Amino acid sequence: xxxxxxxxxxxxxxxxxxxxxxxxxxxxxxxxxxxxxxxxxxxxxxxxxxxxxxxxxxxxxxxxxxxxxxxxxxxxxxxxxxxxxxxxxxxxxxxxxxxxxxxxxxxxxxxxxxxxxxxxxxxxxxxxxxxxxxxxxxxxxxxxxxxxxxxxxxxxxxxxxxxxxxxxxxxxxxxxxxxxxxxxxxxxxxxxxxxxxxxxxxxxxxxxxxxxxxxxxxxxxxxxxxxxx
Amino acid sequence: xxxxxxxxxxxxxxxxxxxxxxxxxxxxxxxxxxxxxxxxxxxxxxxxxxxxxxxxxxxxxxxxxxxxxxxxxxxxxxxxxxxxxxxxxxxxxxxxxxxxxxxxxxxxxxxxxxxxxxxxxxxxxxxxxxxxxxxxxxxxxxxxxxxxxxxxxxxxxxxxxxxxxxxxxxxxxxxxxxxxxxxxxxxxxxxxxxxxxxxxxxxxxxxxxxxxxxxxxxxxxxxxxxxxxxxxxxxxxxxxxxxxxxxxxxxxxxxx
Numbered sequence: 001x002x003x004x005x006x007x008x009x010x011x012x013x014x015x016x017x018x019x020x021x022x023x024x025x026x027x028x029x030x031x032x033x034x035x036x037x038x039x040x041x042x043x044x045x046x047x048x049x050x051x052x053x054x055x056x057x058x059x060x061x062x063x064x065x066x067x068x069x070x071x072x073x074x075x076x077x078x079x080x081x082x083x084x085x086x087x088x089x090x091x092x093x094x095x096x097x098x099x100x101x102x103x104x105x106x107x108x109x110x111x112x113x114x115x116x117x118x119x120x121x122x123x124x125x126x127x128x129x130x131x132x133x134x135x136x137x138x139x140x141x142x143x144x145x146x147x148x149x150x151x152x153x154x155x156x157x158x159x160x161x162x163x164x165x166x167x168x169x170x171x172x173x174x175x176x177x178x179x180x181x182x183x184x185x186x187x188x189x190x191x192x193x194x195x196x197x198x199x200x201x202x203x204x205x206x207x208x209x210x211x212x213x214x215x216x217x218x219x220x221x222x223x224x225x226x227x228x229x
Numbered sequence: 230x231x232x233x234x235x236x237x238x239x240x241x242x243x244x245x246x247x248x249x250x251x252x253x254x255x256x257x258x259x260x261x262x263x264x265x266x267x268x269x270x271x272x273x274x275x276x277x278x279x280x281x282x283x284x285x286x287x288x289x290x291x292x293x294x295x296x297x298x299x300x301x302x303x304x305x306x307x308x309x310x311x312x313x314x315x316x317x318x319x320x321x322x323x324x325x326x327x328x329x330x331x332x333x334x335x336x337x338x339x340x341x342x343x344x345x346x347x348x349x350x351x352x353x354x355x356x357x358x359x360x361x362x363x364x365x366x367x368x369x370x371x372x373x374x375x376x377x378x379x380x381x382x383x384x385x386x387x388x389x390x391x392x393x394x395x396x397x398x399x400x401x402x403x404x405x406x407x408x409x410x411x412x413x414x415x416x417x418x419x420x421x422x423x424x425x426x427x428x429x430x431x432x433x434x435x436x437x438x439x440x441x442x443x444x445x446x447x448x449x450x451x452x453x454x455x456x457x458x459x460x461x462x463x464x465x466x467x468x469x470x471x472x473x474x475x476x477x478x479x480x481x482x483x484x485x
Contacts, residue, residue, distance in 0.1 A: 006351060013348040021336030024377075085330025088298050093349035094322040228300075 007099035014103025018077055019110070028076050029111055033118045036069030040119060044126050051128045058127040059189035063182055065119055066112070066142075067149065067175075073111045074153030075170060077104060078161045087161060091227040101154065101223035105216065108150040116142035129193060137192035137201045144208040145185040151215040152177050158226040184208045235458065236467040237449035238273040239427075247310025249274040249401060249432035250295060255304035257290050257456075264290040265301070265456045272449075274400070275430040276465055277423060279440050282453035288436035289329065290456070292403045295434060296326040308401060322351070325399030327407055331390040335379030339370055339389045342378060346393045364392035368418060383410035391422065402426055404435045408442050420445045 022028040043061045047054055081087035090100065120138060124131050131138060156174045160166040188204035191197075234253075238244065250272040257265040265287045272278055280288045293299040294306060297317035306313040308320040333342050340361050347357045365371045368388040378386055387410050394402060407419055423445035426433050435443075440450070448465030451458060461468065 009348055009354075013345055017334060017337065017341070017345045020341065021334055025336050080334060083335065084333055085328055086332045086334060088328065088330075089326070089332035089346075090349070092296060092298060092321055092324070092326060093346075094318065094351060095349050 003096075007096050007102075010095045010099035011103040011106055014100055015106035018080060018104070018107035021080065022076070022111070028073060029114055032069045032072045032076075032111060032115055035072060036065045036115050036119045037122050039065040039068055040122050040126055054127040055129050058123050058129045059186050059193060061127070062119060062123045062189065063145070063185050065123075066115055066145070067178065067182065069115050069119070070112050070146070070149050070153060071171060071174065073108055073115070074150070074157040075167075077107055077111075077154070078157035081158075082161050087227070097224035097227055098220035100227065101158075101220050102216075104154045104158070105147075105150045105219070108154055109146060112146035112150055113143065116146060131193070134192040134195070137196065137205075138189060140205055141185055141188040141192065141201075141208070144205060144212060145181060148181045148208060148212040148215055149178060151212060151219050152181070155215075155219040155223065155226065158223065181208065181211050184211065233468050234269040234271055235449070235451065235461050236271045236273070237276045237278050237451075237463070238465045238467070239275045239277075239448050240464050242273055242275060244273060247307060248272060249276070249309060250434070251305075251307040251310075252295075253305040253307075255291075255294065255306060256302050257287075257294060257299065258302045259290075263456045265294070265453075267304070268458060270451065272432055272434070273465075274432055275427060276448045277427060277433045277446060278435070279443075279447045279450045279463075280434060280436045280453060281438060281440055281450055282459075283438065285455075286453040287456035288453060289405055291453070292326070292405045292434065292436050293328075295401070296324055296328075296403050297321060298326070298328075322397075323400040324403065325394040325397065325401070326403045326405075327387075327390050327394055328405050329409075331386040333378045333386055333389060336377060338375050338377055339365060339381075339392075340374040342389060343393055343396060347396050350397050352396060360396050361392075364395040365389075367395055367422075368392045369414075384412055384415055387411055388415060388418075391419070395422075398429075398431075400431060402431055402433045404433065404437075406437055406439075407435060408437055408439045416442055417444075419443070 040061060044054060047057055081090055120142065123129055153174060156170055160169045160173065163169055184204045184207040188201050188208065191201045191204065248271045250270065253269050255265060255268040256263065268291065280291060282288050290299065294301050297313050297320060300314060309323060311319050313320045343361045343364060344357060347360060352360060365374050368391050370385065370388050370392060373385065378389060408416060411419065420443060423433060447463060449461065449463035452460040
């Protein structure tokens with residue numbers, strides 16, 4: 001078996017194992033989507049009834065809700081490895097560390113995209129935002145943003161998994177690193193909803209794609225240190 | 230002071246080069262304390278070794294280091310002559326570990342857990358299903374193959390974890406408190422597996438404080454106290470100090 005075939009098998013095995021378990025229990029998709037929707041709702045309360053203010057804040061609040069609920073996703077997928085010592089066994093398999101990392105990123109991605117599929121229409125309803133022709137650009141932004149978040153979140157969830165204060169450390173470490181992703185995603189969303197008058201969506205999407213590539217490459221190259229002791 | 234090396238060898242089996250397990254001055258520090266202090270042992274292929282000691286004696290630390298799950302603070306570990314500290318990826322395919330935890334995923338069935346383990350271990354696709362069937366049958370869990378392990382008792386989980394060891398053909402099997410939660414029939418099952426491994430020349434290291442429940446032959450017992458070797462016993466034990474290695478050859482079956 002070639003190394004690439006073997007790595008693909010590992011990626012599918014890791015992602016498939018997480019999908020199968022979480023779709024069977026349904027805790028993660030339902031819990032994270034509900035939390036994200038409640039967060040959007042509470043943000044709306046905090047801003048008051050001014051529809052113009054709500055619509056103006058909508059892109060930022062959408063991405064904050066996606067990131068907060070996304071942290072539940074990466075944290076829960078990592079918890080599967082800390083329950084009953086599975087993570088130690090995972091580290092002892094003679095499989096490529098990069099492939100295991102890509103498997104965990106692949107596992108997180110559909111749950112993050114599901115969040116986007118729920119929270120985007122929820123934002124439109126709660127904040128009186130008209131999506132209409134902006135939909136393709138918004139979908140591209142959510143796909144690239146979710147991938148970048150999965151890449152960074154998987155790494156830091158793994159890094160903090162065996163630490164005592166992991167619930168505190170994960171957001172402390174993760175949020176500063178994803179600041180460029182948040183900036184690019186929010187700016188792309190603002191531009192898309194405004195009809196992209198200055199043709200800036202593509203450049204923000206380019207920045208998101210570059211962020212994703214760098215982060216996934218760094219994660220795959222260094223995940224061995226996360227898995228090991 | 231010269232460091233004593235403990236040799237463990239099945240009676241009648243000549244010393245091989247390299248040993249299945251060889252540690253030199255193996256030490257592990259935790260938070261300023263010594264979890265394992267200066268352990269030098271040499272275990273020949275096919276030997277069954279029991280590591281005994283009270284809680285905190287260093288049994289689990291030793292097994293985790295041998296499994297490459299934990300790096301030693303000092304010292305060397307050679308498995309089949311390969312440096313397990315410098316190149317853990319080279320020795321991992323040879324090791325089977327049953328740790329304190331069963332390392333199973335609750336929301337997956339027994340066979341799904343084993344399928345994952347088989348894939349991650351690099352077992353070729355056509356061999357996966359037959360091996361899962363054989364392994365589950367061997368631990369008498371075939372009838373619950375498609376049940377989620379989250380609903381299993383502790384003993385049933387232990388059996389599935391044992392089945393995971395049977396998927397591959399490890400040359401070194403490490404069992405940490407394997408008797409925990411096992412009923413009498415499961416202990417008999419484990420005895421049978423130990424006999425099979427002995428017949429295949431597989432080296433087995435067991436950490437337990439319930440050693441008297443096992444009926445399988447043990448070639449050497451290492452008693453740890455506070456991370457240090459306190460006593461050794463068994464039909465396959467010999468001790469040597471550096472410069473007097475010929476003693477090991479002269480005392481292949483010494484009892485201490």
